[in-house]
Amino acid sequence: MRKIDPATKNLIQNRIAEVEKTCDSELVCVVTKRSARYVLYPLLTAAILALMLPLAQGVAQLLGFYDFTLRFQHQAIVFAILAIAFIATPLRHWVTPKWLQQQNCARYSTEQFFHRNLHETPARNAIMIFVSWEEHYVTIIADKGINERVQQSDWDDLIAGFVTAIKADDMANGFLSIIGGAGDLLIKHFPLDRPTTNELPNHLIELDDAPYVS
Numbered sequence: 001m002r003k004i005d006p007a008t009k010n011l012i013q014n015r016i017a018e019v020e021k022t023c024d025s026e027l028v029c030v031v032t033k034r035s036a037r038y039v040l041y042p043l044l045t046a047a048i049l050a051l052m053l054p055l056a057q058g059v060a061q062l063l064g065f066y067d068f069t070l071r072f073q074h075q076a077i078v079f080a081i082l083a084i085a086f087i088a089t090p091l092r093h094w095v096t097p098k099w100l101q102q103q104n105c106a107r108y109s110t111e112q113f114f115h116r117n118l119h120e121t122p123a124r125n126a127i128m129i130f131v132s133w134e135e136h137y138v139t140i141i142a143d144k145g146i147n148e149r150v151q152q153s154d155w156d157d158l159i160a161g162f163v164t165a166i167k168a169d170d171m172a173n174g175f176l177s178i179i180g181g182a183g184d185l186l187i188k189h190f191p192l193d194r195p196t197t198n199e200l201p202n203h204l205i206e207l208d209d210a211p212y213v214s
Helices: 006-022 040-051 054-062 072-088 098-115 152-167 171-189
Strands: 026-032 126-132 137-142 205-207
Touching: 006 026, 006 171, 026 098, 026 171, 040 072, 098 126, 098 137, 126 152, 126 171, 137 152, 137 171, 152 171
Parallel strands: 026 126, 026 205
Antiparallel strands: 126 137
């Protein structure tokens, strides 16, 4: 994930403030580099490939290289190299099942919703836009008061658009677009009819890597 510059953070904060001035709702944006540290499947893949290495010896002999001999030390070296490559580079997402990445993101986003007390607003009217950059994961979690009027399907197009922006490495426009779209839905279902107090932060919340090992 590229570092989000101050100008972009200000744009996001101002857009949130604009939305909250026109609807009876609270909106929070959270972004993290990843929702877990992926180790299990990278190590498993490296081990399987290292164990399959003796097959190369059979192929070499079929091709006439009778002096070609593989030893355990070669397998250990290959395993170490692959393990480092799969854990320390974006390749970890290629060897980790998508369902597991989605599961980790869903868990981390739900924890953040409750950790930041979005469920404690008096009107139960808060929503959180959560982005996990490396997994290309975006979700909108809404509290009870909003879920009673807005269906998850109403958020789906906004989420799909943000995922496209992430793949294009365009965090700024992705956030501005989804905030504006969410604002349109909130204004429609929760028009502001009374003075309100800003209960939750408007600034973009950037998280460190999640503590989970998966």
